[in-house]
Amino acid sequence: MYLDGQRDSFxxxxxxxxxxxxxxxxxKEITPFVLVSETDxxxxxxxxxxxxxxxxxxxxxDDTVTCQFTSHKSVKAATFTEAYKKAxxxxxxxxxxxxxELMNVVFALTDYGKTDAIYKDSPYYKAMFVRFSPYKNHRAVRVLDSLMNKSGDNYPNLKMDSYAYRFEGDRIRKGDTYDRASWGEYNTLEPYVAHLQSFAxxxxxxxxxxxxxxxxxxxxAEYRKxxxxxxxxxxxxxxxxxxRYSAVKVIFTPLVGWNQSANNLSDNGFAEAHAHVNYPFIDADDRKQPSAVTRGRRMKIVFTELNHSYLNPEAEKYQQKVDNGFGDLTKWITPNKPSAGYNNPLQCFEEYMNYGLVTLLYYDLFDRPxxxxxxxxxxxxxxxxxxxxQxxxxxxxxLRLYxxxxxxxxxxxxxxAVLDWAANH
Incomplete structure (x- = not known):
C-alpha cells in the first residue's frame, strides 16, 4: 500500500x-491512500x-473483507529527553x-482471569483475590471483560499500554516519557482510564x-540476582x-501466568527494548533439578521476549529466503497446536529462531551435561x-552452524545458511 506516495506494507x-x-x-489531516494487489x-x-x-x-x-480505516494525528510512542537519556x-x-499491577489485578477479576493467563499458585494471588473480589462487578472489570470476550489479543496491548501511566494522588495520568508501550498507533487503554481510576x-x-x-x-531483588x-x-x-539498544526494561507482575510480549521504542537517538513477562516462580519440578538447570529454565522466559528485538530486524532482511524456506507452513507448524498461530513464513521462522537462540545461549553459558x-x-x-x-x-x-x-x-x-537448509530440507 502507499500512504501519501510512500510505500508501506499491508x-x-x-x-x-x-x-x-x-x-x-x-x-497530515488528509492523506492519499492507494492499495495495490497483483491484479488490481x-x-x-x-x-x-x-x-x-x-x-x-x-x-x-472465497469471501470478502470489509475494511474500515480511520486516522488521527501521529503521536510519538515515546519521548526520550536528554535528561532521560542521561539517566x-x-x-x-x-x-x-x-x-x-492495578491493570493485572482487574484482569484477574475477569473471566479471562479464570484461565492460566493469571498465575494463582501463590499466597500473593490469594491475598489479592480476597481483597479485590468484592469489586468484581465494578465497571472497570466489566469493561475489560467485554474487551477480552471480543478478542484475547486485546490483553497484551492493554497490559503493555498501562505502562505509560502513573498515579498522581488518586488520579491516573500519562507520564512524561511514554504515550503507549504496545505496538499500535495509539494507547489502547486510554478510553478506559477513568474506569481504572475509579476502581483503584x-x-x-x-x-x-x-x-x-x-x-x-x-x-x-531475586530477579536481578x-x-x-x-x-x-x-x-x-x-x-x-x-x-543496539541504549537501555533494556523488564516489566513483570506476580499475577501474569504465561502471556509475554515485547516491543522496542526509539526517539532522539535513544532506543529501548521492553520485555513484558511473568515472574519465573520455582515449581516442584524445578526443585528436583540441579540448580544450574533451574537457572537456565528461569532465564528462558525473558530471553525469548528480549531476543525478538534483535532477531526480528535481522530476519526481515531475508524475506525472500524466508518465503522460500518456510513458505509451505504445513511442514513447520501443526493445526490445533500453539504453533498454528505462527501462520505466515516470517513469523514462523522468527519463532524457530527465537528458541534456537535459547539453545545457543545455553551452549555458551553452561557446562555440557x-x-x-x-x-x-x-x-x-x-x-x-x-x-x-521440525x-x-x-x-x-x-547449533552445528554455530x-x-x-x-x-x-x-x-x-x-x-540456516534458511538455505530450510529451503532444501
Whole structure:
C-alpha cells in the first residue's frame, strides 16, 4: 500500500477477520491512500476522524473483507529527553509498576482471569483475590471483560499500554516519557482510564500496593540476582552487532501466568527494548533439578521476549529466503497446536529462531551435561508441546552452524545458511 506516495506494507490479508478496522497515526489531516494487489488497485483519501471503507475480495478464502480505516494525528510512542537519556543509558531496569499491577489485578477479576493467563499458585494471588473480589462487578472489570470476550489479543496491548501511566494522588495520568508501550498507533487503554481510576479509588488499591512493597522488593531483588538480563543483552549485542539498544526494561507482575510480549521504542537517538513477562516462580519440578538447570529454565522466559528485538530486524532482511524456506507452513507448524498461530513464513521462522537462540545461549553459558538437559527440554517443548514439527532438526542444524562458524562470525551471519537448509530440507 502507499500512504501519501510512500510505500508501506499491508500483508497477511488472508489472516485478518472478515471485518477489519485500523486507526492510522498520520502527520497530515488528509492523506492519499492507494492499495495495490497483483491484479488490481484502489485509491481513496483518509481523513482524521473519518471512516474510510473498502472491500477486499479474497480468492484464497472465497469471501470478502470489509475494511474500515480511520486516522488521527501521529503521536510519538515515546519521548526520550536528554535528561532521560542521561539517566537511563546503559541500564537494565527491572520493575513492577503500580498502574501496571492495578491493570493485572482487574484482569484477574475477569473471566479471562479464570484461565492460566493469571498465575494463582501463590499466597500473593490469594491475598489479592480476597481483597479485590468484592469489586468484581465494578465497571472497570466489566469493561475489560467485554474487551477480552471480543478478542484475547486485546490483553497484551492493554497490559503493555498501562505502562505509560502513573498515579498522581488518586488520579491516573500519562507520564512524561511514554504515550503507549504496545505496538499500535495509539494507547489502547486510554478510553478506559477513568474506569481504572475509579476502581483503584473505591478498592483502595494504592493501600494494597504499599502493603505489598516488601514482597515486590523481594521478587525484584531475586530477579536481578538470578536472572541476569545484562548478560543476555551482552550476548545478543555480540551476536547481532547491527542492533543496539541504549537501555533494556523488564516489566513483570506476580499475577501474569504465561502471556509475554515485547516491543522496542526509539526517539532522539535513544532506543529501548521492553520485555513484558511473568515472574519465573520455582515449581516442584524445578526443585528436583540441579540448580544450574533451574537457572537456565528461569532465564528462558525473558530471553525469548528480549531476543525478538534483535532477531526480528535481522530476519526481515531475508524475506525472500524466508518465503522460500518456510513458505509451505504445513511442514513447520501443526493445526490445533500453539504453533498454528505462527501462520505466515516470517513469523514462523522468527519463532524457530527465537528458541534456537535459547539453545545457543545455553551452549555458551553452561557446562555440557547442563546444556544437554536444557537443550533436550527446549526441543521437546517446541516439537511435542507447541507443535513446531521440525524444531529439533532445525535446532541441531543451527547449533552445528554455530559450533562450526568461522572466527568473527556471528549468529546474524548464519541466517542465509540456516534458511538455505530450510529451503532444501
Amino acid at each position: 500483508n497477511g490479508v488472508n489472516q485478518v477477520p472478515r471485518e477489519f478496522s485500523y486507526d492510522l497515526g498520520l502527520d 488497485s484502489i485509491s481513496m483519501v483518509i481523513r482524521y476522524g473519518q471512516i474510510t471503507r473498502f472491500l477486499i475480495v479474497r480468492e484464497a478464502k 537511563n543509558a546503559g541500564k537494565t531496569i527491572v520493575d513492577i509498576p503500580e498502574v501496571y 479509588k473505591e478498592s483502595k488499591f494504592r493501600v494494597f500496593f504499599r502493603e505489598q512493597q516488601s514482597y515486590y522488593n523481594q521478587l525484584l 538470578n536472572i541476569d538480563v545484562a548478560t543476555m543483552k551482552q550476548w545478543l549485542e555480540k551476536q547481532f552487532p547491527a542492533t 547442563t546444556f544437554e538437559t536444557l537443550c533436550a527440554g527446549v526441543e521437546k517443548s517446541m516439537t511435542t508441546g507447541r507443535g513446531f514439527q 524444531f529439533d532438526k532445525f535446532n541441531q542444524e543451527l 559450533q562450526q562458524r568461522k572466527p568473527g562470525q556471528t549468529v546474524a551471519d548464519l541466517y542465509p
